[in-house]
Amino acid sequence: MIQPGKNGFSSIIGESLAMEQVIQLARKVVASHATTVLITGKTGTGKELLARALHHNSSRNNGAFVEVNCSAIPENLLEAELFGYERGAFTDAHGRKKGLFELASGGTLFLDEIGYMTMNLQVKLLKAIENKRIRRVGGIADIDVDIRVIAATNRDLEQAMLKGSFREDLYYRLNVISIELPSLVEREDDILLLARHFVDHFCREHQREPMMLSKRAEHSLLSHRWPGNVREIRNAIERAVLLSEGPKIVPEDIRVTVRQETSIAAPEARNGRKIVLNIPESGLSLDDVEKRVIDEVLHLSGWNKSKTARMLHIPRPRLLRKIAKYHLSPNKHRSTIGAIECEDSRNGG
Ligand SMILES: Nc1ncnc2c1ncn2[C@@H]1O[C@H](COP(=O)(O)OP(=O)(O)OP(=O)(O)O)[C@@H](O)[C@H]1O
Ligand SMILES: [Mg+2]
Structure with a gap:
């Protein structure tokens, strides 16, 4: 363990083979000079958690971890956010402002939901990554930046690329090192591990006496499909800890719908x-x-x-x-x- 603690790899719970492989790959990335990393996976699988761990375990951890959600900001604002602007670059630009690339220099820039970035900005992003240099909006000078870009998406970028909404060159650039986080149904071994971890965590956080899951509660957790992945199980357990009369959490405390029989049986x-x-x-x-x-x-x-x-x-x-x-x-x-x-x-x- 390079750097245990809140943001280290130890914050990522999972002993399934699939998660062990993820962590193994992540450790290699940390030790490498890779300037881009792509993290893929369905909603709630821990993409942001992994991005933070990658930063905090890397030699860049003295620099900043700067995060931006590309789906939440309109194109022109996102451009100004990323690259900064000079005074007078546009109507509201009363002063100059450093962009996130500059702020993240020496550290990590986390581009969340990259699949939603417009094609136009994708060109500028690729140029910045390849040249390690940016230009502020309305500026004339290039500014050197030393960053690692971690991009995350729950969209299928390959599909987006085929449909023409994601640039091929950027895709291949980002995909040099990609880490895919498996969904919870693909790592059933981790379900109870996570559930017990969150029971302990929320008992401490809500100052409740230690609790444990009843056998029946464990069974119902294992029978659920967890479309919201780790976020969903985390929320379900928090709710159960708050509502349970304790010390045993019973299925009735956990609001999940039970999975259909997966075996084919009449x-x-x-x-x-x-x-x-x-x-x-x-x-x-x-x-x-x-x-x-x-x-x-x-x-x-x-x-x-x-x-x-x-x-x-x-x-x-x-x-x-x-x-x-x-x-x-x-x-x-x-x-x-x-x-x-x-x-x-x-x-x-
Ligand atoms: N392996 C894990 N161990 C412990 N907690 C986890 C794990 N994976 C995810 N979590 C927790 O689950 C929640 C969701 O994780 P996170 O925000 O990283 O997911 P995400 O993949 O970025 O989701 P989205 O695509 O919806 O943004 C967070 O509270 C995170 O701390
Ligand atoms: Mg996220």
Whole structure:
């Protein structure tokens, strides 16, 4: 740990493989001379937290960490913010003003929501990054700046580039080093770790006796999909800490909607066989999935076609057509598709 503390890497909670890889890459970036870093990831995955950690762990930590949200400011104001202006550059420019590039010199400039920057400004940004030099609006002299630009986005920049709203040259410049923060559903191992961390954190912050999550509460946390990622779990736990009568937090204290069954199991078979889908990198055809599910449910119903049709919520004639299409028969050795395993959830599942 280079610099533990509030803004260090230790502030980033996560022991999943995906997060370990993120931190490993971040440590390499910190030690490098990379002048641009792109952080991508869905909302609430910790892009800003990581940007701060990158700054505070780097040799630039004596300089400033200057942050600007590119989606929140109109183009001409953003230009003046970034590059500064000279007196008389525009009607309201009564004096001269340093821009964020100058203020961040020696430190880090964090351009949040870069995907919303206009094409026009993107050109100027790229020029500033490549030349390490800026010119204030209305100015005539170039000013040297020594900065690391960290850009963040929850937009798919590649997609934006293909659609023509993000410049290719800037994209490739920023993408030299990019760190993608995984969504919380992709790192389920971290859900309880984060939840327990926030329980402790908010008990201290709201001066409540230490609390813990009940088993049922943990179960409901694990069943939620967390579209708002870490921000959502943080808010849910803060609310629970405030409302819980303690010392055990129960599911009723946590307002989350429970995730739909992710396993493909016919309702009547929920306590019976479970089909687990592992999707190989080469992909998986929907037909293969359908064939396997139908085969499994037929087997489960003892090849009772009416029952199978009911369990699959389809009319019987449609089931018959599918049986023919996939050449399914009770006597045939049931096909196994490498990607799909069946588990008997009665055996301890
Ligand atoms: N791994 C983590 N460990 C601890 N706290 C985290 C972690 N990731 C995010 N957080 C917390 O979750 C909240 C949201 O994080 P942050 O603002 O960095 O997300 P973001 O990716 O920038 O989101 P957005 O795209 O909506 O701006 C913050 O309070 C942050 O401190
Ligand atoms: Mg953010």
